[in-house]
Amino acid sequence: MSLAGAHILVVEDDQRLAKLLEQELSHEGYRVMVVHSGTEALLEADSAKFQLIVLDLNLPDMDGLEVAERLRGRSDSSIMMLTARGDVASRVTGLYAGASDYLTKPFSIQEFLARVHVRLRETVPQEILRHGGLELDLKASRCTVNGKALSLTAREFKLLELLLGNPGRIFSKEDLENRLYSGEALPSSNTIEVFISNLRKKLTDAKLVGVIGTVRGMGYVLR
Amino acid sequence: MTLRLRLSLLTAIIVLLGLGLFGVLADLLFMRQQWRQLEDLLLLDLSRVQTLFQNQQIGARFISESSTDFVVQVVSSAGQPVLPPNAQAVLPLYEQPTLDSFEGKTLFIAAVPWTLASGAVPGTIRIGLDVSKTLLARRSLQRILLLTGLAMAFLTLLLGLLFLQRALKPLGSLAAQAKRLDPAKPQAIAYQGPEDEVAEVAQALSNALADIRKRQEAERSALAEIAHELAGPLTLVAGHLDSLAAQQNYDSRLQAAKEAARELLYTSQDLLTLSRGELERPLELEIFDLAEVVKRIAREYPGVNLVLSGTAEMAGNPQRMAQVARNLVRNAVQAGGSTAGVTLHLQRQGEQLLLEVSDKGPGITAEDLPHVFERFYTRKTKGGVGVGLSVVREIVRQHGGTVTVASSLGRGSRFVVSLPSLDTQLSPSEEMT
Numbered sequence: 001m002s003l004a005g006a007h008i009l010v011v012e013d014d015q016r017l018a019k020l021l022e023q024e025l026s027h028e029g030y031r032v033m034v035v036h037s038g039t040e041a042l043l044e045a046d047s048a049k050f051q052l053i054v055l056d057l058n059l060p061d062m063d064g065l066e067v068a069e070r071l072r073g074r075s076d077s078s079i080m081m082l083t084a085r086g087d088v089a090s091r092v093t094g095l096y097a098g099a100s101d102y103l104t105k106p107f108s109i110q111e112f113l114a115r116v117h118v119r120l121r122e123t124v125p126q127e128i129l130r131h132g133g134l135e136l137d138l139k140a141s142r143c144t145v146n147g148k149a150l151s152l153t154a155r156e157f158k159l160l161e162l163l164l165g166n167p168g169r170i171f172s173k174e175d176l177e178n179r180l181y182s183g184e185a186l187p188s189s190n191t192i193e194v195f196i197s198n199l200r201k202k203l204t205d206a207k208l209v210g211v212i213g214t215v216r217g218m219g220y221v222l223r
Numbered sequence: 224m225t226l227r228l229r230l231s232l233l234t235a236i237i238v239l240l241g242l243g244l245f246g247v248l249a250d251l252l253f254m255r256q257q258w259r260q261l262e263d264l265l266l267l268d269l270s271r272v273q274t275l276f277q278n279q280q281i282g283a284r285f286i287s288e289s290s291t292d293f294v295v296q297v298v299s300s301a302g303q304p305v306l307p308p309n310a311q312a313v314l315p316l317y318e319q320p321t322l323d324s325f326e327g328k329t330l331f332i333a334a335v336p337w338t339l340a341s342g343a344v345p346g347t348i349r350i351g352l353d354v355s356k357t358l359l360a361r362r363s364l365q366r367i368l369l370l371t372g373l374a375m376a377f378l379t380l381l382l383g384l385l386f387l388q389r390a391l392k393p394l395g396s397l398a399a400q401a402k403r404l405d406p407a408k409p410q411a412i413a414y415q416g417p418e419d420e421v422a423e424v425a426q427a428l429s430n431a432l433a434d435i436r437k438r439q440e441a442e443r444s445a446l447a448e449i450a451h452e453l454a455g456p457l458t459l460v461a462g463h464l465d466s467l468a469a470q471q472n473y474d475s476r477l478q479a480a481k482e483a484a485r486e487l488l489y490t491s492q493d494l495l496t497l498s499r500g501e502l503e504r505p506l507e508l509e510i511f512d513l514a515e516v517v518k519r520i521a522r523e524y525p526g527v528n529l530v531l532s533g534t535a536e537m538a539g540n541p542q543r544m545a546q547v548a549r550n551l552v553r554n555a556v557q558a559g560g561s562t563a564g565v566t567l568h569l570q571r572q573g574e575q576l577l578l579e580v581s582d583k584g585p586g587i588t589a590e591d592l593p594h595v596f597e598r599f600y601t602r603k604t605k606g607g608v609g610v611g612l613s614v615v616r617e618i619v620r621q622h623g624g625t626v627t628v629a630s631s632l633g634r635g636s637r638f639v640v641s642l643p644s645l646d647t648q649l650s651p652s653e654e655m656t
Binding site: 014016017020023024027084104105106107108109110166168169170172213214215216217218219221223 | 451453454455457458459461462463465466485488491492495507508509510511538623645647648649650
């Protein structure tokens with residue numbers, strides 16, 4: 001699918017900013033639809049398919065986070081949040097990592113367009129993630145190494161999906177705790193370390209070395 | 224001198240003075256008592272000897288046999304010793320008992336007239352009482368008093384030091400905490416100790432700090448509010464100017480307006496970064512090539528001399544590092560007045576990535592140099608208001624790196640950011656720390 005011509009929904013109550021974004025996005029060759037409220041956004045998302053929804057978090061009728069949550073339930077569009085509050089932004093990415101991005105105001109149009117471009121390129125729906133001899137079939141939830149099936153737990157599969165879906169991204173321990181255990185009380189403080197170590201062993205046994213790298217003091221990353 | 228030592232010494236000196244006064248009084252009273260007794264004894268002896276002489280009951284034998292600590296002499300009116308006849312020296316004549324030295328000894332001397340039965344008075348009877356022992360006793364008393372006094376004072380000093388150490392502990396901890404206070408982030412004071420003046424000081428300090436914190440908080444949110452208010456319109460202005468300038472790139476006025484709007488946009492981004500406290504929160508991290516970021520920033524400032532040597536992979540947040548590079552370049556451009564003379568140089572040096580930004584501006588004075596990274600520091604000479612560079616320092620610190628500056632007046636400044644390269648951060652083992 002070509003990026004130009006991608007369908008983008010802009011949800012922004014500041015009409016002047018909405019107009020600027022519409023103009024700039026159209027100029028880049030995207031098809032743009034603009035709405036000014038959360039309700040309209042949900043209606044539009046139901047009736048048409050958008051590759052990307054640019055969503056302001058400060059909407060008159062409902063909280064942008066809530067809109068995002070509902071949108072996630074009914075479409076697989078990628079979401080880019082616009083926010084003036086940095087703290088909210090980090091919570092957002094905590095909730096929908098990989099499939100959403102955020103931009104804090106003020107931003108330059110170049111930056112905005114660059115991020116939109118990256119988002120669209122990355123979120124071309126992928127059913128199979130590959131890295132070296134490792135293959136993850138997301139639809140069938142199957143993992144193979146050099147063609148041979150490798151049995152993984154649901155959490156292990158999710159971790160590899162995170163790593164392969166976000167090459168270069170470093171996931172901190174806390175990050176993984178939230179994503180893999182979503183708020184459950186962890187059995188011990190080194191649960192993630194043990195978990196990673198077990199998964200590494202499984203991969204090594206399958207003759208696959210160095211998929212999960214460690215960045216000292218920061219977290220884990222695809223290598 | 225510490226407060227503890229000072230107080231202990233003061234107490235010791237007071238004890239010493241008190242004991243000294245007591246000693247002097249004791250000595251005086253003791254001597255008065257002793258003299259009175261000795262005087263009585265002397266006078267009694269004199270009258271006895273006088274009576275005995277009158278009654279012719281004693282003579283030369285008695286006087287020769289008188290003991291060593293008791294000298295009796297009968298002296299003629301002419302001052303010649305009569306008894307004992309072989310006396311070497313004559314006791315001086317004192318009617319009232321008086322201390323005097325005689326033949327190397329200290330004697331208490333007095334005299335009465337030598338009256339014969341006929342009533343004639345041919346001379347005087349003189350008696351000297353040896354008081355060396357009394358004086359010795361006094362001296363040892365004095366010595367004992369002095370030694371006791373000194374010992375007591377010394378003991379007071381030691382005990383004072385010991386007890387004051389405990390008593391002054393809360394004060395010491397208060398001082399240590401006050402010394403550690405970071406003016407940018409004043410932490411609350413923890414006080415443990417009795418409810419006394421020190422507690423009052425601690426309380427007052429805590430209140431003042433709480434006020435400062437509250438005010439900082441208020442200023443920060445006011446700043447965030449202002450920056451936020453500016454953000455919306457600025458995005459619009461910069462955005463529209465951008466597209467207009469792209470359409471009519473021959474119009475230099477539009478280009479200038481576009482660049483000014485962009486600068487404003489970045490400044491307000493920095494202000495928001497500072498005021499939102501974003502630098503205290505953990506970053507979203509990824510592995511990226513710093514060279515790509517630096518290239519992008521150099522493109523934003525045509526005319527900047529870019530020197531790269533290969534890729535420069537690191538772990539961190541690329542948006543934040545872009546802010547670092549941009550702020551340094553903006554600072555250099557501001558210093559020199561244009562992009563000419565500004566060099567952006569990225570290289571690997573061992574395990575470090577070095578990002579150098581140098582300008583040929585007027586340089587920074589020695590007075591300003593140590594403060595350029597401080598938040599809201601306003602330079603005496605040309606320069607910003609301490610937003611961009613303080614953001615640089617915070618972001619670099621978050622990435623485990625350092626930023627330094629060297630400058631020479633009239634020749635320019637050079638900022639060097641040193642960051643750990645990816646190789647040093649990738650753990651060969653699987654340890655996180």
